[in-house]
Amino acid sequence: MGAMGxxxxxxxxxxxxxxxxxxxxxxxxxxxxxxxLSQETFLRAYRAYRALTPDANVRAWLFTIATNLARNHFxxxxxxxxxxxxxxxxxxxxxxxxxxxxxxxxxxxxxxEAVVGGLPLKQRLAFILRKIHDLDxxxxxxxxxxxxxxxxxxxxxxxxxxxxxxxxxxxxxxxMRR
Amino acid sequence: MNRxxxxxxxxxxxxxxxxGDADPATSGRVQRHVGRCAPCxxxxxRYRAVEDVVERxxxxxxxGEALAAARKRLEQRLDDLRRRTVAYRIxxxxxxxxxxxxxxxxxxxxxxxxxxxxxxxxxxxxxxxVEAVEDGAEVEARYRELMEYLxxxxxxxxxxxxxxxxxxDFHRQVLEATAGIPYGAVxxxxxxxxxxxxxxxxxxxxxxxxxxxxPIVIPCHRVVGSxxxxxxxAGHKTDLKQQLLTTEGVRTVKRDRELRVPHDTMYVTSPGxxxxxxxxxxxxxxxEHPHRLRFFGTRSRAEASGLAPCTDCRPDxxxxxx
Numbered sequence: 001m002g003a004m005g006x007x008x009x010x011x012x013x014x015x016x017x018x019x020x021x022x023x024x025x026x027x028x029x030x031x032x033x034x035x036x037l038s039q040e041t042f043l044r045a046y047r048a049y050r051a052l053t054p055d056a057n058v059r060a061w062l063f064t065i066a067t068n069l070a071r072n073h074f075x076x077x078x079x080x081x082x083x084x085x086x087x088x089x090x091x092x093x094x095x096x097x098x099x100x101x102x103x104x105x106x107x108x109x110x111x112x113e114a115v116v117g118g119l120p121l122k123q124r125l126a127f128i129l130r131k132i133h134d135l136d137x138x139x140x141x142x143x144x145x146x147x148x149x150x151x152x153x154x155x156x157x158x159x160x161x162x163x164x165x166x167x168x169x170x171x172x173x174x175x176m177r178r
Numbered sequence: 179m180n181r182x183x184x185x186x187x188x189x190x191x192x193x194x195x196x197x198g199d200a201d202p203a204t205s206g207r208v209q210r211h212v213g214r215c216a217p218c219x220x221x222x223x224r225y226r227a228v229e230d231v232v233e234r235x236x237x238x239x240x241x242g243e244a245l246a247a248a249r250k251r252l253e254q255r256l257d258d259l260r261r262r263t264v265a266y267r268i269x270x271x272x273x274x275x276x277x278x279x280x281x282x283x284x285x286x287x288x289x290x291x292x293x294x295x296x297x298x299x300x301x302x303x304x305x306x307x308v309e310a311v312e313d314g315a316e317v318e319a320r321y322r323e324l325m326e327y328l329x330x331x332x333x334x335x336x337x338x339x340x341x342x343x344x345x346x347d348f349h350r351q352v353l354e355a356t357a358g359i360p361y362g363a364v365x366x367x368x369x370x371x372x373x374x375x376x377x378x379x380x381x382x383x384x385x386x387x388x389x390x391x392x393p394i395v396i397p398c399h400r401v402v403g404s405x406x407x408x409x410x411x412a413g414h415k416t417d418l419k420q421q422l423l424t425t426e427g428v429r430t431v432k433r434d435r436e437l438r439v440p441h442d443t444m445y446v447t448s449p450g451x452x453x454x455x456x457x458x459x460x461x462x463x464x465x466e467h468p469h470r471l472r473f474f475g476t477r478s479r480a481e482a483s484g485l486a487p488c489t490d491c492r493p494d495x496x497x498x499x500x
Contacts, residue, residue, distance in 0.1 A: 021245055051312045109238070132236050156190060
């Protein structure tokens with residue numbers, strides 16, 4: 001079934017489930033949360049898929065559905081931030097045995113994850129959609145109900161916070177000497 | 179961090195350039211500025227370092243085995259949803275608004291909505307086991323074929339059908355038998371009852387057809403009383419039944435204040451026979467179950483369904499005057 005000229009939904013699942021799931025894993029603290037949100041994303045998408053116009057950007061559309069569900073899910077912002085910071089701290093500890101350069105990178109990455117986890121929701125979503133999933137600003141804007149300029153500003157705010165958090169970090173100073 | 183580490187007028191462009199988010203013109207301008215401004219150059223490199231770390235983060239695999247398990251769970255739920263899903267649209271037609279709904283197996287519902295135009299007015303909204311979703315193009319193709327049919331430009335709707343909305347196996351049998359009545363012919367409730375092996379169940383057959391989820395497609399309008407009376411259709415819409423029969427070349431007349439199909443001026447055949455006859459053919463007086471006879475309004479419709487003129491009564495030489 002499916003509209004004329006439309007890919008079967010299996011194809012959509014095949015092409016995008018991995019990425020959408022990873023996006024939601026990055027946003028959430030527990031695997032079960034990501035699992036629930038990605039299931040709900042694709043069940044909703046399935047229900048609306050037939051009415052989608054043939055020229056629609058399916059990937060952007062799925063990210064919009066997932067982002068909306070995530071925004072609803074994270075209404076209780078404060079609880080999320082606390083949980084996220086704790087989870088990131090736990091994750092970074094397990095990497096203690098890595099070689100030196102690698103350990104430094106991993107430590108920096110854990111700090112970036114922690115900063116991103118502590119960002120206001122729209123900044124965090126905009127940052128992950130842009131920097132991790134490489135979506136266009138107009139798609140991000142649609143997912144966040146804002147203008148493309150605001151979406152861009154959210155990403156820049158996030159980058160500034162990360163940069164200030166990493167100030168004095170070995171990695172950043174090393175880069176300067178290159 | 180009180181003093182800005184970077185010239186404020188170029189800060190946004192500098193961040194964009196260092197993190198790979200700037201157009202070539204902006205990028206060139208930033209590069210020129212950085213070449214002659216040491217603090218901005220330092221800041222530029224810090225943002226490059228940030229970008230490197232983010233790049234690393236992007237490359238970190240997440241999920242893995244958990245992803246495969248999540249995918250499997252999702253596929254199970256989708257399978258269940260897919261089985262329950264019917265995609266519908268509502269269209270205008272000469273018979274009022276019509277809802278057409280399609281499942282993965284075939285067309286599952288054709289419903290007369292009259293003046294109503296919302297899915298909440300449909301049977302679909304009262305069926306908890308069905309997940310109704312609005313459709314795009316597929317249902318529209320069915321609609322176009324249905325319109326051609328109603329305008330008499332098409333005599334067959336060769337659609338895959340899904341009889342999930344039939345209420346029982348008996349109803350399903352009746353619907354399947356009805357689907358075998360050819361275009362331009364009429365049969366009787368009692369005849370269909372014989373056909374499904376329940377010769378005394380004419381009333382139950384009428385009930386099953388009253389609940390036909392696929393009117394027009396499963397041509398319950400071609401089933402009339404043994405006397406030729408149109409009786410009911412989709413409740414009290416006998417006028418729709420008359421309209422559909424007229425499109426197929428079956429005349430109706432008013433006798434004893436009732437709309438009837440005039441059997442005595444129609445061509446006639448019996449299930450299993452390869453010929454059609456005049457109503458006066460002597461062979462007709464010998465047959466065992468007269469209510470199983472089928473009647474055609476025109477010779478051309480009888481012949482289109484594969485029948486030859488009877489070699490005794492020769493309807494080809496003595497056609498019924500129209």
